[in-house]
Structure formats: structure tokens, C-alpha cells
Amino acid sequence: MAEQKSDNITWHSGQIDRNDRERLVGQRGVTVWLTGLSGSGKSTVAVAAEAELTRRGHLSYVLDGDNVRHGLNSNLGFSPEDRTENIRRIGEVSKLFTEAGVIVFTSFISPYRADRDAVRELMPKGDFVEVFVDASLETCEGRDVKGLYKKARAGEIPEFTGISAPYEAPAKPELVVDTGNQSIQQSVEQVVDHLEKKGYLSAPAAE
Amino acid sequence: MAEQKSDNITWHSGQIDRNDRERLVGQRGVTVWLTGLSGSGKSTVAVAAEAELTRRGHLSYVLDGDNVRHGLNSNLGFSPEDRTENIRRIGEVSKLFTEAGVIVFTSFISPYRADRDAVRELMPKGDFVEVFVDASLETCEGRDVKGLYKKARAGEIPEFTGISAPYEAPAKPELVVDTGNQSIQQSVEQVVDHLEKKGYLSAPAAE
Numbered sequence: 365m366a367e368q369k370s371d372n373i374t375w376h377s378g379q380i381d382r383n384d385r386e387r388l389v390g391q392r393g394v395t396v397w398l399t400g401l402s403g404s405g406k407s408t409v410a411v412a413a414e415a416e417l418t419r420r421g422h423l424s425y426v427l428d429g430d431n432v433r434h435g436l437n438s439n440l441g442f443s444p445e446d447r448t449e450n451i452r453r454i455g456e457v458s459k460l461f462t463e464a465g466v467i468v469f470t471s472f473i474s475p476y477r478a479d480r481d482a483v484r485e486l487m488p489k490g491d492f493v494e495v496f497v498d499a500s501l502e503t504c505e506g507r508d509v510k511g512l513y514k515k516a517r518a519g520e521i522p523e524f525t526g527i528s529a530p531y532e533a534p535a536k537p538e539l540v541v542d543t544g545n546q547s548i549q550q551s552v553e554q555v556v557d558h559l560e561k562k563g564y565l566s567a568p569a570a571e
Numbered sequence: 572m573a574e575q576k577s578d579n580i581t582w583h584s585g586q587i588d589r590n591d592r593e594r595l596v597g598q599r600g601v602t603v604w605l606t607g608l609s610g611s612g613k614s615t616v617a618v619a620a621e622a623e624l625t626r627r628g629h630l631s632y633v634l635d636g637d638n639v640r641h642g643l644n645s646n647l648g649f650s651p652e653d654r655t656e657n658i659r660r661i662g663e664v665s666k667l668f669t670e671a672g673v674i675v676f677t678s679f680i681s682p683y684r685a686d687r688d689a690v691r692e693l694m695p696k697g698d699f700v701e702v703f704v705d706a707s708l709e710t711c712e713g714r715d716v717k718g719l720y721k722k723a724r725a726g727e728i729p730e731f732t733g734i735s736a737p738y739e740a741p742a743k744p745e746l747v748v749d750t751g752n753q754s755i756q757q758s759v760e761q762v763v764d765h766l767e768k769k770g771y772l773s774a775p776a777a778e
Contacts, residue, residue, distance in 0.1 A: 459642065460668075
């Protein structure tokens with residue numbers, strides 16, 4: 365951050381910026397946007413990647429249904445407009461975390477390419493890392509950890525992604541993790557290795 | 572954070588929590604909610620406190636009109652409902668930052684006690700520090716840095732806080748900074764000293 369040379373500083377001009385925060389925490393802020401079917405392993409990968417990054421001394425945070433749907437987006441339903449607004453708000457919040465210097469994982473199905481691309485457009489190039497958590501519908505439905513696919517097949521959940529509503533896979537994601545054919549640990553290593561290789565786990569150079 | 576004792580960890584059970592993040596960054600997450608009239612010095616104090624905390628090695632972030640009104644809350648206007656929703660969303664985002672272990676300053680007039688109290692209620696006790704940035708209407712109008720009071724007096728801005736809309740001062744704020752009668756530096760010291768005295772600038776004890 366800018367040196368404080370005297371006690372007579374003009375406080376407002378001494379304001380710090382994103383680079384100062386990033387140097388403080390020794391990393392770059394980034395939004396790691398996990399997208400994939402229900403049951404594909406988004407949250408498992410996000411939570412495990414958060415743990416691995418913490419172990420390595422990096423500050424990360426997971427935005428997911430638990431902390432967003434019941435909070436910021438508690439006044440949104442599941443209409444097409446509300447789904448788009450849901451993703452938009454998550455994108456804006458991710459942008460704020462990214463500017464704060466935090467590595468933020470988002471774990472939402474986010475089935476529509478246009479919604480995800482709109483989030484990408486919110487941010488400077490490089491701040492948005494789209495990760496396609498790729499497991500086939502058969503695999504996800506076979507797991508059906510929450511019993512949602514069964515309910516969707518029974519018509520109890522309308523517009524369920526993969527069953528009665530489309531999932532649009534990313535055209536050019538930064539990363540694909542094939543959770544259908546590899547372990548969670550392998551997927552986490554892929555994500556963390558990508559972040560390391562691309563420089564997100566290092567502080568920006570001093571000015 | 573929890574020790575990783577082997578490579579054969581069950582990733583999901585190895586998830587980390589707020590305490591782990593707070594120990595990593597050596598501080599406690601907290602929302603420092605600055606409220607006061609337009610021109611009272613909220614943003615100046617917030618930005619200067621952020622700089623001072625950064626100098627001391629603490630990660631903080633300022634939410635203000637610049638990064639929120641044009642982003643997350645760009646689809647809100649100035650109706651009573653939209654003003655309430657504006658503050659609600661800022662409160663929810665602050666809560667997320669607080670859970671992430673960040674010291675977040677919010678710099679919004681937030682004139683209604685009910686709206687601020689609703690934000691306080693969102694959070695565990697101790698996570699919300701209300702700071703009344705107290706300068707008289709005369710002082711703020713005398714400064715009129717942005718020329719807004721002049722426009723408000725001319726009737727060009729409807730429902731302007733202090734002129735044509737009420738400002739409800741906090742009944743029991745954690746802190747009052749009298750920016751009308753002391754320097755910005757003194758106000759910043761008051762805020763940072765409060766955070767230090769209350770333990771927010773230290774990591775929670777290891778479990």
C-alpha cells in the first residue's frame with residue numbers, strides 16, 4: 365500500500381486500492397464460478413477447494429444456496445426473471461468479493477449461458493474463471509443425494525434442470541472438471557492447480 | 572484451521588469455517604455500519620479507516636454508493652420500498668463479508684432506524700457495529716461538497732434527507748464520531764481504537 369510518510373497525511377488521498385489488499389493477503393481476488401447439474405459435485409468441490417486453499421494460507425469463501433438463497437436472494441422465486449436476477453446478484457456480490465481480494469467460489473447450477481456470460485461481462489478480464497463441473501445426467505441422477513431427481517421425475521418439481529428444464533453447458537469454460545470420472549480430490553487439485561498456474565495465488569508485484 | 576492429518580481425508584468433512592478464516596487473516600469479521608447525513612464524512616472516515624487498517628495488516632473493504640448503487644442495487648430506485656430493499660441487500664452482503672472474515676465498512680446515509688435495526692438483526696450479536704457519524708445539518712449543508720443541499724433547497728431533489736425527508740439518529744449506536752467538531756484523523760482513530768479494544772483486530776483463539 366501507499367507509504368504513510370507522516371501523521372499529517374491527507375486521509376482521503378491515502379486511500380488504498382485493490383492491489384494493496386491483494387498484496388496484504390498474498391493473492392489475487394477472483395471469482396471461480398462453478399456450474400453444472402444438481403448432484404454434479406459443485407459444492408463438494410467448492411468446499412474442498414476452500415479447505416485446501418486455507419491450508420495453503422489463502423483466504424477464500426463459498427457462495428452457495430445456503431448463504432445466498434436464504435439471505436440476499438430470499439425475496440426471489442423461480443420464475444425466469446427471478447432466476448436471472450438471482451444469478452445477476454450473485455455475480456455482483458462475487459465482483460465485490462473479488463475487488464476485496466478474496467478468492468470466491470460460487471456454487472449454483474446456473475444453467476443458462478446468457479446469465480453466466482452476463483456475470484463474466486461485469487468483471488475485468490481475468491477476474492472470472494468459469495469451471496464446468498461435468499457429470500452426466502445419468503451419473504447425477506444415479507447419485508440423487510437429495511432425492512430431487514426422483515421428485516422431478518414424478519413431476520413434483522417443475523422446471524428441474526436436466527429433466528424438465530435445459531442445462532446449457534459452457535462453450536469456453538476456463539476449466540472442465542470431470543467429476544463423473546475422477547475423484548473429488550483430483551477435481552480439487554485441478555481447480556487449485558489452475559489458480560496457481562494462472563497466478564491467482566501470488567500477490568501482484570509492488571508498484 | 573483444522574489439521575489435515577492425511578492425504579486420505581474425506582474432503583467434505585474437512586470443510587473449514589469462519590473461525591479458520593479469521594485465524595488465517597488474524598482478525599474477526601465485522602460490519603462497521605456508518606450512518607449519518609449526506610456530507611457528514613461517512614465515506615471519508617470509511618476510506619481512511621480502511622487505509623489505517625491496511626497499514627496495520629488487516630483486510631477491510633468499503634461498500635458505498637459507488638460500488639453498490641451501480642452494481643448490485645442498480646435495479647432499485649428511491650421509492651420507500653426500494654430504499655428499504657437497498658439497505659436490506661447491503662446488510663445481507665455485509666453479513667457475507669463478515670462471515671468471510673473481512674472487516675467491512677458500509678457508507679450509506681441509511682436514515683431509517685428500522686432499516687438499520689433490521690440489518691443488525693440479520694447478524695449474530697457482535698457482528699454489527701453501528702457508528703453514528705454525527706455532524707449537524709448546518710455543518711453538512713455548510714460544506715455541501717457535492718452541491719446536493721443547494722439542489723435540495725431549490726426543490727430539485729425530492730425527499731432529501733435532512734431537508735425534505737427525516738434522518739433518524741441511532742438510539743444506541745456502538746460509537747458516535749463527532750465529525751462536526753473533530754478532525755477526520757481523530758474520527759478514524761476512534762473507529763480503529765474501538766475495533767481494537769473490542770477484539771476485532773485479533774484472531775479468535777485456536778480451538
